[in-house]
Amino acid sequence: MTRLAFHDPVWLFALLALPLIVWLRGRRSVPVLLVPFAAAWHRPSLVAPSRWPVVLALLSLAALIVALARPQRVEDKREVRSEGYDIMLAIDLSTSMRAEDYEKDGEPINRLQAIKPVIQAFIERRTADRIGIVLFAGRAYTMAPLTFDHNWLARQLARVRIGMIEDGTAIGDGLGVALTRLEQARRNSGGKRTGAFVVLLTDGANNRGALKPEQAAELAKSRGIPVYTMGAGKDGYVRVPVYDDAGRRVTTRRMLSDLDEPQLRQIADATGGKFFRVADTDTIESSFKAIDRAQKIEFQAKSYLVTTELFWWLAGPGLGLLTIAAALARPVTRSVAVA
Numbered sequence: 260m261t262r263l264a265f266h267d268p269v270w271l272f273a274l275l276a277l278p279l280i281v282w283l284r285g286r287r288s289v290p291v292l293l294v295p296f297a298a299a300w301h302r303p304s305l306v307a308p309s310r311w312p313v314v315l316a317l318l319s320l321a322a323l324i325v326a327l328a329r330p331q332r333v334e335d336k337r338e339v340r341s342e343g344y345d346i347m348l349a350i351d352l353s354t355s356m357r358a359e360d361y362e363k364d365g366e367p368i369n370r371l372q373a374i375k376p377v378i379q380a381f382i383e384r385r386t387a388d389r390i391g392i393v394l395f396a397g398r399a400y401t402m403a404p405l406t407f408d409h410n411w412l413a414r415q416l417a418r419v420r421i422g423m424i425e426d427g428t429a430i431g432d433g434l435g436v437a438l439t440r441l442e443q444a445r446r447n448s449g450g451k452r453t454g455a456f457v458v459l460l461t462d463g464a465n466n467r468g469a470l471k472p473e474q475a476a477e478l479a480k481s482r483g484i485p486v487y488t489m490g491a492g493k494d495g496y497v498r499v500p501v502y503d504d505a506g507r508r509v510t511t512r513r514m515l516s517d518l519d520e521p522q523l524r525q526i527a528d529a530t531g532g533k534f535f536r537v538a539d540t541d542t543i544e545s546s547f548k549a550i551d552r553a554q555k556i557e558f559q560a561k562s563y564l565v566t567t568e569l570f571w572w573l574a575g576p577g578l579g580l581l582t583i584a585a586a587l588a589r590p591v592t593r594s595v596a597v598a
Contacts, residue, residue, distance in 0.1 A: 319580035343387035347437035351461035397427030429468030434475035464519035485532040488523040
């Protein structure tokens, strides 16, 4: 923000007195001495005297008075220095994520449909962070590396669908790939990774993959990376739609949820994260908001003022006008012819 300030405002009162001086001078029958050469302006002449010297002198005095008040242009600058988090989202795409045990506007939706808009809202809130996404089912793949381009990330997230990866639940591999994406020496401190965390969401128990969840958790712990785990879906039997090869829904079957909640709690506790049970759309949203609050960047801001003196911008023209007025006020010597 830029503003104008006067260091010595008392001089401004002199500026306000100028109109009074001009008025008093006009009422006197003799010249009023305003400046050393002012008497030269009031001289008898056959030619009507010019008012320009008076006008220029008044303008110069006004400029000089304002200059003596020391006007300054003051700029309020705010410097913000911070470094955002690196966040990897590990999302389960196993067939069980099709279970329709969530609701939206009174209509049943599957687990992935309930989770995607909440993840999108989470990404939009983390404007200063780099975010990446790992998808896992029977195997784990990086869908999006760490990026600041959240619009591109949103487009990639919109393409995610169940069936993209062979079926299964490789929780350990999903977490392991996410940790691999967070390996950056420049953000290491004392051998531990700083400014990073993982959000892992699944609805089942680990049954595939080369890396066990306990091994992946130990790896995250050794690197100082918190892992926030989320267990999706309701307990008991749930309804799961069945699709044919053409993607058409043909029937519905009942399936028993096999979420391994103790294992997810163990991963979160071992790494310094937290476990969330997200059994409905409200708890999904509140869980992501809780993570957002827990891992929020503290911006370090420094404010300072930059002042620019404007004295010479007014004093220079004021002195120039005064010089011109003096030149115009000099008496002109005329030779008078004697008859």
